[in-house]
Amino acid sequence: MDVVWFAFFALLLIGYFALEGFDLGVGLLLPVLGRTREGRDRMVAAIAPYVLANEVWLVAVAGTLFGAYPALEGKVLFGLYPVVVAMLLSWILRDAGLWFRRRVDGPRWRGLWDGLIAFGSLGLSFGWGMALYAAATGFAASPVNPVGLMLGVVVTLLFAWHGWTFLAWRAPGGFGAARPGRALLVSGAAAALPAAGVLAGAMPYLVEHSAPAATLNVLSLMVLPFAPIMLGAQVWVWRTFRPGKDAFRLPSFF
Known part of the structure; x- marks a missing residue:
């Protein structure tokens, strides 16, 4: 059962x-x-249908981590306390920017929230790279060192490339390029590669620190039946908002 939960956790984090x-x-x-307001509106419109569905994966990652690996809770929260706080603040700022950027129609208002979206995205991307380095060292080393900072830069660049490929797939020609679905799969695999590499190295450690078998059995009954629902909802989102399906129409909440 511990191997099953490791596979489930790995799938969630890579996803x-x-x-x-x-x-x-x-x-x-x-x-x-997004050098013009219209361009930034179109970029936000392209990701708007996916944001909330994609964030569910992070909630599932956190729940699985603390449920299946309770012994690691202290190491993650206290060993990465500054990074975790910075990432949470970045997440809040990014989402606040998405929600509030259109609440008032004015260039300064839009510019403020668009800047916070970019700043929050940078904080989350860079923070994930540093967190992965700390996890790779068993949380024994501070992520604020040259290697941790370099991994933060790598993850940020991979996410930026993945975002560019997504725009070229979702709205072909809208931002100067067009890419097929295969290119998006490649950029997605590249974006997930750092997480997959850390997970591959950490597998023995995670399996060893799994919750007791009785706890994992209870978690399996409570959680695993809902996994197909989450996966089905994700498939529905991608089928409903595939290229050509109102790529630039902004939902009311964005």
Whole structure:
């Protein structure tokens, strides 16, 4: 059962990087590709149908981590306390920017929230790279060191490339390029590669620190039946909002 839960946790984390990676990547590219207000509106409209569905994966990752690996809770929260706080603040700022940018029609208002979307996306992307480095060292080393900072840069660049590929797939030609679905799969795999690499190295450690078998059995009864529902909802989102399906129409909540 411990191997099953490791596979489930790995699937969730890799899925989060592959899916939320393009949301963050588009946010990173707002100042680069969105040189006009209309351009930034179109970029936000492209990711708007996916944001909430993709964030569910992060909630599932956190729940699985603390449910299946309770012994790691202290190491993650206290060993990465500054990074975790910075990432939570970045997440709040990014989502606040998405929600409030259209509440008032004015260039300064829009500019403020668009800047916060880009800043929050940068904080989350960079923070994930540092967190992965700390996890790779068993939380024994501080993530604020040259290697941790370099991994933060790598994850940020991969997310930015994934976001650019997503825009070229979702709205072909809208931002100067067009890419097929295969290209999006490749960029998604690249965005998830750092997480997959850390998970591969950490498998023995995670399996060893799994919750007792009785706890995992109870979690299986409570959680695993809902996994197909989450996966089915994700498939519905992608089928409903595939290219050509109102790529630039902004939902009311964005």
